[in-house]
Amino acid sequence: EVQLVESGGGLVQPGGSLRLSCAASGFTFSNYAMHWVRQAPGKGPESLSAISSDGGSTFYANSVKGRFTVSRDDSKNTLYLQMGSLRADDMAVYYCARFSTPYIATAGTLDYWGQGTLVTVSS
Amino acid sequence: QSALTQPASVSGSPGQSITISCTGTSSDVGGYNYVSWYQRHPGKAPKLLIYEVSNRPSGVSNRFSGSKSGNTASLTISGLQAEDEADYYCSSYTSSSLLGVFGGGTKLTVL
Numbered sequence: 001e002v003q004l005v006e007s008g009g010g011l012v013q014p015g016g017s018l019r020l021s022c023a024a025s026g027f028t029f030s031n032y033a034m035h036w037v038r039q040a041p042g043k044g045p046e047s048l049s050a051i052s053s054d055g056g057s058t059f060y061a062n063s064v065k066g067r068f069t070v071s072r073d074d075s076k077n078t079l080y081l082q083m084g085s086l087r088a089d090d091m092a093v094y095y096c097a098r099f100s101t102p103y104i105a106t107a108g109t110l111d112y113w114g115q116g117t118l119v120t121v122s123s
Numbered sequence: 124q125s126a127l128t129q130p131a132s133v134s135g136s137p138g139q140s141i142t143i144s145c146t147g148t149s150s151d152v153g154g155y156n157y158v159s160w161y162q163r164h165p166g167k168a169p170k171l172l173i174y175e176v177s178n179r180p181s182g183v184s185n186r187f188s189g190s191k192s193g194n195t196a197s198l199t200i201s202g203l204q205a206e207d208e209a210d211y212y213c214s215s216y217t218s219s220s221l222l223g224v225f226g227g228g229t230k231l232t233v234l
Contacts, residue, residue, distance in 0.1 A: 004168070035222070044127075045169075045212060047222035059221045095169070107157040107216040109174040110223075115167060 002026040002112045004096050009117030016086050016121075022079040022096030022114060030054075030074040033099035035110055036081045038092040038119075045095075047110075049081065053102035064090075083119070091121045126224035127152065127213055134232040140201040143229045145213030146194060151224055153194035157216035160189055160198045164209045172211075173198060200231070208233045 008020040022034070033052050039045045049070040050059045058070055069082040079096050094117050097110040128146040135141040145152065145160075152158055160173040171180055173189035176196065186207075188199045196215070200207055213226040 044129075044227035045214070045225040047225070050222055061220070061222055097169075100174075104221050107155060109157070109159050109171065110161075110214070111171050111174070111180065113161075113169040113171075 002098065004098065004112060004114035006094060006096055006114045006117040009094060009119045011120045011122065012086050013123050014087060014121055017082070017084045018086065018119060020081040020083065020094055020096075020117060020119075022081075024077045024079065024096075024098075027098070027112075029072075029077040031102060033102055033104050033108075034070075034072065034079045035097045035099055036068075036070060036079075037095045037097055037110070037113070038090075039095070039116075040089070040092040043092075050099065050104040051079070052104050057104050059104055086119075086121045088121050091119060093118050126217070127215060127226035129211075129213060129226040129229045131227070132230045132232065134234055135200075135203045136234045137203050137205065139203050140199060141203060141231065143198045143200075143211055143213075143231070145196040145198070145215075145226050147196075147215055147217075147224070148194055150219055151215040151217040152191065152196050154218065155216045156191070157223075158189065158191060158196040159214045160187075160196075161212045161214070162207075162209050163212065169212070203233055205233050207231060 067085045098112040100108040161169040163169040177189045
């Protein structure tokens with residue numbers, strides 16, 4: 001059974017940093033590209049970043065470019081999102097999701113998602 | 124504001140059918156057959172219901188079906204059940220971003 005479990009969310013002050021993790025199991029993690037998607041209260045989901053199966057290609061939404069960094073450790077079957085310079089509008093539930101292909105520059109589907117971890121940005 | 128437009132809410136009685144629309148442009152929904160639909164119950168992981176416009180992953184009930192006409196995709200749920208009460212989201216491949224685009228979501232209420 002495919003499982004994705006996010007962790008690392010919590011309360012952080014504006015301007016602060018946080019690292020999210022996503023532990024994957026039930027599939028060959030190194031064969032799939034992965035995404036981070038967030039959903040703010042009352043809004044639709046927004047995909048923030050993607051990383052290819054080999055980690056060699058990454059892509060970011062304009063809203064987080066330069067502030068967030070996605071990475072993966074295939075030896076630990078874990079995806080990461082390092083978040084910096086956090087702002088109030090970064091407050092959301094953050095999900096990791098498996099992409100249906102190894103590549104990020106192709107069309108595909110986010111076929112499995114985790115339950116999400118809540119990030120609250122407040123002083 | 125989300126890139127794809129969905130109605131904020133729909134409702135139906137048990138046994139009825141409902142349809143949720145998802146309107147985009149020729150740069151996303153209308154231009155590619157990579158529309159997906161997701162179901163999310165509160166506090167749970169979003170679940171893929173439909174991919175590539177009309178395909179169901181294994182294990183998804185055949186009460187869920189997808190279609191597309193022009194720039195609008197649709198999700199139809201037939202034989203409504205109480206457990207179908209949830210939020211539903213569409214997404215699409217887009218020529219303007221490798222990350223795809225999502226709809227704002229539709230809350231389904233089963234009366």
